[in-house]
Amino acid sequence: MRQLNIGLLAHVDAGKTTTVEHILFLSGKLKSPGSVDKGSTQTDFLAVERERGISITSASVTLEIDGVKLNIIDTPGHTDFTGEVERTLAVLDGAVLLVSAAEGIQSQTERFWEVLRKLHIPTIVFINKTDRIGCNPEAVFKTLQTAFGTGFIPVNYCQNPGETNVAVIENVMDEDSILELCEIDEGMAERFMKGETMSPDVLKYALASQTAKCKAFPLVYGAAAHGVGIQTLTNAIITYLPAAELVPKGELSGIVYKIEHTKSQGKTAHVRLYEGTLRIRDTIEIHRPGVGTFQDKITMIQKVFGSRREDIKQIFGNEVAVVGGMSNAKVGDMIGKAFEKNRVRISEPLFLVRIYGDDGKERELIQAVSELSDEDPLMDCLWDKDLRELTIRIMGKIQLEILEYLMMERYGLTVSFSAPSVIYKETPAQRGIGLERYTMPKPCWAVVKLQVDPLARGSGFSYESIIGESVLKHRYQNHVKTSVAEALNQGRLGWEVTDLKVTLIDGEDHKFHTHPMDFFLATPIAVMKALENAGSALLEPMVKLRLSADEAFTGKLIGDILGMRGEFDSPVISGGKVEIEAIVPAAASMDYPIKFSSLTSGRGTISSSFCNYKNCPPELGATAKRRGIDPFDRDKWILFKRGALG
Numbered sequence: 001m002r003q004l005n006i007g008l009l010a011h012v013d014a015g016k017t018t019t020v021e022h023i024l025f026l027s028g029k030l031k032s033p034g035s036v037d038k039g040s041t042q043t044d045f046l047a048v049e050r051e052r053g054i055s056i057t058s059a060s061v062t063l064e065i066d067g068v069k070l071n072i073i074d075t076p077g078h079t080d081f082t083g084e085v086e087r088t089l090a091v092l093d094g095a096v097l098l099v100s101a102a103e104g105i106q107s108q109t110e111r112f113w114e115v116l117r118k119l120h121i122p123t124i125v126f127i128n129k130t131d132r133i134g135c136n137p138e139a140v141f142k143t144l145q146t147a148f149g150t151g152f153i154p155v156n157y158c159q160n161p162g163e164t165n166v167a168v169i170e171n172v173m174d175e176d177s178i179l180e181l182c183e184i185d186e187g188m189a190e191r192f193m194k195g196e197t198m199s200p201d202v203l204k205y206a207l208a209s210q211t212a213k214c215k216a217f218p219l220v221y222g223a224a225a226h227g228v229g230i231q232t233l234t235n236a237i238i239t240y241l242p243a244a245e246l247v248p249k250g251e252l253s254g255i256v257y258k259i260e261h262t263k264s265q266g267k268t269a270h271v272r273l274y275e276g277t278l279r280i281r282d283t284i285e286i287h288r289p290g291v292g293t294f295q296d297k298i299t300m301i302q303k304v305f306g307s308r309r310e311d312i313k314q315i316f317g318n319e320v321a322v323v324g325g326m327s328n329a330k331v332g333d334m335i336g337k338a339f340e341k342n343r344v345r346i347s348e349p350l351f352l353v354r355i356y357g358d359d360g361k362e363r364e365l366i367q368a369v370s371e372l373s374d375e376d377p378l379m380d381c382l383w384d385k386d387l388r389e390l391t392i393r394i395m396g397k398i399q400l401e402i403l404e405y406l407m408m409e410r411y412g413l414t415v416s417f418s419a420p421s422v423i424y425k426e427t428p429a430q431r432g433i434g435l436e437r438y439t440m441p442k443p444c445w446a447v448v449k450l451q452v453d454p455l456a457r458g459s460g461f462s463y464e465s466i467i468g469e470s471v472l473k474h475r476y477q478n479h480v481k482t483s484v485a486e487a488l489n490q491g492r493l494g495w496e497v498t499d500l501k502v503t504l505i506d507g508e509d510h511k512f513h514t515h516p517m518d519f520f521l522a523t524p525i526a527v528m529k530a531l532e533n534a535g536s537a538l539l540e541p542m543v544k545l546r547l548s549a550d551e552a553f554t555g556k557l558i559g560d561i562l563g564m565r566g567e568f569d570s571p572v573i574s575g576g577k578v579e580i581e582a583i584v585p586a587a588a589s590m591d592y593p594i595k596f597s598s599l600t601s602g603r604g605t606i607s608s609s610f611c612n613y614k615n616c617p618p619e620l621g622a623t624a625k626r627r628g629i630d631p632f633d634r635d636k637w638i639l640f641k642r643g644a645l646g
Contacts, residue, residue, distance in 0.1 A: 001064070002243040003318040005272065007073045007088050009116075010098035011108035011607070015128040019098065019224040019233070020061065020074045026230050027063045029305075033227070058084045058258065060270075060304045060320065065234060068243050071320050082108070082347035082395070083378040084258075087331055089115065090343060091257045091272035091320060094122045094241035096233070101161065101221075102132040104140045105147055107546055107609035113148055115344045122211050124218045124236050130158050131166040131223040141219065151184060151216045153177045153207060156232045158221040168221050168229045173203050181206055184215045204239055212242040247317025252276035252284065252336030256329050260322070261371045263410075265300070269326040271335060275317035278335070286329060287338040300324030331377050348610045349378050349393035350541045350586045351420035353400065358414055366390060368411040372403065384627055393423060422587040424621050425539040425613055426491045427499040428454045432534025435506075436526040438518060438638070445510030446518035448480055448526040451503045452534050458499070458612055461488060465504040472507035476519045480504055483523035487631065492528070492536045494624030498613070499539070502527070521641040524631035532632065540616035541586040547579065547596065549604035554578045556599065564588035565620075583611055587620075 008016040021033035058075045073092070075085045095116055099109055116123050125144065130137045137158045144152055154177055159167045173181065178198070182189040188206050191198060210216035218240045222229020258270035271278075278284070282298045302309040302322045315321045326333075334341075357365035366383055369390060373381035379392045394400060400417050407413045431453050438446045455462070463484060465477050472480075484502050491497035509519075545566075547557055551573055557580055561568050566584030573579075584592075589608070596606045629640045639645040 002068045002245055003071070004068055004093050004237070004241055004243040005071045005073070005091055005318075005320055006094045006096060006237060006241060007058075007075055007085075007092045008096045008098060009075055009085060009112045010128075011100070011103070011106035012076075014098040014100045014103075014106075014109075015224045016074055016098055019096075019126065019128065019230070020072055022224050022227050022230040023072065023234055024061060024063060025227070026234055027065050029061070029063050058088045062303055062305060066238050068238050070237065082111075083376050085112070086343075086347060087257045089119060089121070090255055090332075090341060092121050093244065093318075094124070094237070096124045096126050096237065098126045098128050099140060099144070100132075101127050101130045101135040101137045101140055103605070105143055107544055107607045110147070111609055117214065118344045120214050122214055122241050124211075124220065124233070124240060125152060126220050126222060126229070126233055128222055128224050128229075130161045130168075130221055131164055131226060131228070133162055135162050137161050137221050144219075150180065151210075152219045153180050153216055154219045154221070155207075155236055156221055156229065164226075166223050166226070166228055168232060170232055170235075173207070178203065181210065181216065184210050208240045208242075211240045244318050246319065247273075247275040248277045250275035250317065252278065253317070253339060254278070254335035255341060256326070256331055256333040256335065259329065259331055259375050261375065261410075265324060267324075267327055267329075267371075267374075268300075269323050269329045269333075270304075270320065271323050271326075272320045273315055273317045273335070274339075276336060277314055277316050278321075278323070279314040284335055286326070287334040287336075288330065289332065289334070289338070294328055296326045296328055298323060298325045330374065347378065347395060348541065349380070349395055350423055350543070350610060351394050351396070351590070352391055352423050353394055353420050354418040355390045355392060356416045356418075361413060362388075364411065365413060365415070368407060368413055372406065382627065394420065420590065421622070422541065422590075424493075424495045424541075424616065424624070425498050426493045426495045426536045427497060427539055428452045428531060429535035429537045430454065432530040432532070433505075434526040434528065434530025434533065436522045436529065438522040438525070439510075439513075443513045444515055444518050444521075445508070445513035446476070446522040447506070447508035448504070448519065448522045449506035450484070450523075450526045450530050451505050452527075452530045453501045453503070454534075454537075455499045455501055457539075457614060460498055461485070462501045463503075464501065467504060467507060472504075473509055476507070476509050476514070477504065479516075479519035480507065480523050483520050484527055487524040487527040490624075490626060492531050492632070493538060494626050495538075497531065497536075502530075517641070521638065525634055525637060528630070528632040538616045538618055538621040539613040540621055541613055542583050542611040543586050543589055543608045544611045545580075545582045545584055545589065545592070546607045547582070547604065548606075549578060549596075549600045551576050551578045553600060553604070554580075560592070560595070564592065585616070586610075 010016050024030045025033040058073050060071055060073050062071050073088050075088050097112060127137050127140055156168045156170045182192045185206050207216055211218060218236045220229055220233045220236055222233060253275050254271050254273035256269045256271050260268050280298055280301055283295055285293055285295055287293045301312050301315055303312055304322055355369060369381050373379040382391050404415055407415045433451050435449045438444055463481055488497040554571055561582045564584040565588055566582045568580055568582035571578050571580045593606050596604060629637050631637045
């Protein structure tokens with residue numbers, strides 16, 4: 001049977017979960033579709049999801065339609081939980097991007113589209129909520145073309161938009177759609193120029209071919225709440241997204257894309273196989289990029305349908321399942337052989353908070369937060385044993401509310417949080433050289449000379465060695481490379497160092513005196529010396545705000561943006577409403593949604609998403625308290641690394 005793993009992505013409240021419910025109902029999996037408002041949906045099965053009416057984790061359902069097994073993954077739309085989406089993208093064969101016909105393209109819509117294109121994931125666009133009063137589906141379609149370019153090809157059209165009796169008519173492709181397809185497909189263009197009659201099957205084949213290449217994007221209109229357009233959408237998924245056969249043979253290959261902890265099953269891993277067969281009681285090799293390999297024994301395999309699980313004995317390549325026994329697994333681990341997997345960062349935790357628990361329950365608190373951080377690696381749980389402080393990184397305040405709930409519901413722990421503080425970053429202000437000669441007290445010998453250079457914003461970190469084996473043995477060069485990446489987690493200002501290139505320009509080992517750990521000790525010292533000589537520039541996170549309110553608030557909104565040190569595009573005024581897009585510092589805008597809601601009496605709309613990091617005036621930013629021993633304190637660092645520090 002052919003397999004297809006698809007994800008539904010959208011800005012919050014665009015109707016993903018409702019769409020999944022109606023697909024399940026249409027397939028016969030449900031007697032009636034569940035309701036988000038009533039808390040009866042299959043994929044929002046956690047109590048907190050049903051209470052709040054939002055998805056906070058990705059959830060899977062499996063169904064069969066027309067000989068194709070669909071594994072549908074419903075992902076969160078709220079910006080605080082986009083880490084879940086990021087992890088899910090690693091296993092998708094295709095995606096459905098939902099856009100509300102009422103709100104149109106929103107901040108998350110833009111970000112998801114950008115990432116889907118970078119990862120070359122075939123995509124269908126579903127313009128949902130065409131029943132909403134005042135919506136204009138055709139205008140949304142035009143906006144998609146303006147914002148994202150060509151290739152959108154409607155496979156149905158909408159009747160009575162903005163009314164409860166909205167309907168859709170399948171038209172396979174009208175003349176405009178055929179012309180659009182001819183712009184993409186040279187073979188179709190030749191047939192069109194010759195005046196050949198193109199049957200519906202020929203058009204479908206051509207559209208499927210170009211969709212698989214990510215050159216065409218079938219577009220479907222509908223209103224999921226009424227089941228309108230769901231049949232067309234389901235047909236489009238089966239027809240245009242590239243399903244694949246099971247691959248039971250070949251060397252075992254797969255990836256862990258989600259970790260869960262439950263009281264009944266303990267730690268489980270959600271995996272997607274690419275080829276080979278995974279069976280209960282198999283002992284498998286797991287490869288962790290940058291770390292190495294280890295083994296685990298499979299004790300359980302289950303297929304998932306929302307909150308329900310079904311035990312099975314094996315899975316094959318191109319299937320997804322929940323696996324038990326992988327007690328050491330982390331998100332991103334590769335099952336079986338190692339392979340290259342392109343990943344794109346969607347989200348960036350912008351805030352740091354301390355967590356406080358009940359007296360006498362420190363150990364339980366650390367264990368609970370560690371498990372939650374295992375499920376969401378972006379949280380980056382950190383316990384400072386000297387200061388007795390437990391900190392995590394978060395996306396926003398909604399995430400804190402959910403964490404507080406989960407700590408009580410899952411672990412029975414009452415917690416509170418400090419006020420969020422912004423996570424800054426730092427970068428070299430100019431070129432800097434760092435030299436460390438670690439040759440005493442013997443036996444030791446490691447000489448490392450590094451050069452750091454600043455890069456353009458958003459470049460991240462790159463590393464290069466320009467010396468050969470005759471200067472420094474390759475195994476020691478690998479130690480240097482690993483140590484550089486670790487050392488950059490804390491720079492001279494205490495923040496992660498980014499947007500820089502580090503070059504190994506010289507080094508030296510000794511035939512008799514060099515110990516295998518010497519370069520792990522010496523390299524961080526060289527890094528800190530180079531950063532000190534280069535000087536550090538502070539970077540602050542920026543967020544994109546999209547504001548919509550009554551035209552009368554235009555002046556006040558502009559004043560607020562300027563007061564937050566923000567920049568904005570020219571306001572767009574239409575129909576008595578003003579829309580403004582702005583880029584503002586995260587530190588200044590943390591509480592602005594509350595202020596905006598009060599200003600507009602709850603009738604305005606605001607959305608925000610991470611934008612980038614940019615230079616911050618030092619007096620407006622903050623340094624971070626260093627965690628652990630600073631390699632720049634050379635003598636203390638050497639004692640620490642040699643285990644001689646009391």
